[in-house]
Amino acid sequence: MTRRYRFYDNTTENANISSVLDVSSRRVLRNTYFLLSICLAFSAITTAATIALQLPYPGFLITIVGYFGLLFLVTKNRNSGLGILFVLALTGFMGYTLGPIVGYYLRLPNGAQTVMMALGGTALIFLVMSGIALFSRRDFSFLSGFLTTGILVAFFAGLIALFFDIPALSLAVSSVFVLLMSGLILHETNNIVRNGETNYIMATVTLFVAIFNLFTSLLHLLGFASRSD
Template sequence: MENRLTTMTRQEASVLSTNKVIRNTYMLLSMTLAFSAVTAGASMALGLPHPGIILTLIGYFGLLFLTTRFRNSSLGVLFVFALTGFMGFTLGPIVSKYLAMPNGTQIVMQAMAGTAVIFLGLSAYALTSRKDFSFMGGFLFVGMLVAFLAGLGAVFFSIPALSLTVSAAFVLLMSGLILYETSNIIHGGETNYVMATVSLYVSIYNLFTSLLHLLGFMNDD
């Protein structure tokens, strides 16, 4: 009887801990998305140029390293905002470029709506079904590595067809990452809401920019 009560107590504690991680993750994610939108808007209003692929990668991986290093302290939250703010800053010039296109406003709104529908739909499915998507981890890691390298090749060698293929691949990979990370939180595989927030933010950012690229191509006369 005592062992049974102990087991029930542990299960209840685990559920409470998981719910806390989910709550903190989505709260921090909503704040970082809002902050990222502000920095993107400021970048657009000031007409700032894109920093370029090299500086973007240095800034991203540098801030990601600091966020990971201090993920268990209050500094981790500070670096999350620094990372997402920086990514918003890099997003501003990209959005400005699409807004300058014919039907640019429609393209950007469609990309935003598509990103929201995919993220909310997949998150809701993972939360309600409570299916374990941990089996996708290895595939997603390899897929993102290959897509990232292919994306760099498309940029440096100016191969439009490869760039479009990479964007389509990233839409699928980021959708998978949303399912994987949400499932990871539910089943206790991710207990740090700072890192969970970073993973979901990166999924949303890449999903949005990939949809922008695809929609921009389809609307380009």
Template sequence: MNNRYNTLRNRSAAYAATTVMDGAARQVLRNTYLLLSLCLGFSAIVAAAALALNLPGPGIVITLVGYFGLLFLVTKYRDRGLGVGLVFALTGFMGYTLGPILSKYLSMANGGLTVTMALAGTAIIFLGMSAYALVTKRDLSFMGGMLTVGVLVAFVAGLAALFFSIPALSLTVSAVFVLLMSGMILFETNNIVRGGETNYVMATVSLFVSIFSLFTSLLQLLGFVNKE
């Protein structure tokens, strides 16, 4: 009797291990990908407009205040309809900051190739990490703390490289950010699949920021390589 009970229990555990995503998680994932695709498109349009109009960069202070201010508002209103509008405001602002960056790289020799390679690299990494997060049966929640600490350290190091004009440190931070943002995409998608993230607004922001940071980091690394 005990052997039969243990067999049934083991089968149930095996079934639970393969049934990773329930209906609620699927709905969150669907809403997240829909909103993310819309935000990526909107951000790209704003970036293209800023590039075409040759708008100046907002500067580090306005960029940080705008980003963290809008992020705070998104977090505050994440459970209301206003939260979706604020997500578009945040991603649109980030698109505006991207316009002058693209202008800088496109003015360089092989600039078009650099931007194209960065876009392709970002797409490949995002699709690869997302696909793995969707099919793996592993719980990747243990990555959360390490990634958070890593991002904070890299962010501070990036500011130091900017203020003290240390190109080598800036390139190192970009390389580290490529790894960290790849991990964040993997972690956040796995978190949605396993029901750890139930708010599609916050999931969208997390994935968008990861994609944006991944793209700009690859852009800096590839820009340096192509310049050489």
């Protein structure tokens, strides 16, 4: 009786894996991470300056107008060098709005520990989600519709919690935002890898906004837990 042996040839599979992250996607990913690191550093500087100077929170209306106005300018100039300047302006402005929030938590008992835990949690989630997006062969583009709908619903729920002062709803929104922003990091990074996003300026903005919202949501949740102890 003749025995038949079946040998597994993974040449095709390896080729498929390497073809996902081609030269173009590598370039976009490299440029995105480089610009993102600059934006994070610049935002951290503006946050620290705002705390040191004890500048007040600009208010909801100015924050919304400033954010969407600068986002419009970034989008309009996404294919030119001017877009990078507007990205820095946007992230610097967001750092300024973050300063009074972080300053508030720093003044609380164990506030410094709460802020550091939020930073550590943000960094860990970003690394895990990015790692999954980079090394998984799965296409996560199916998350697009769910994330868009979820973010819109959570945003309006957050407005309700803010204007009607509903702490329980605010905590629920922060919890949902942690999940949504984690998914957004996964989706956007995977989108870059698969050439779905070819503009590193827009990719940088998306990842920065995800990191920003993830950090503030964790800060809110951890701050509440700290005050409850």
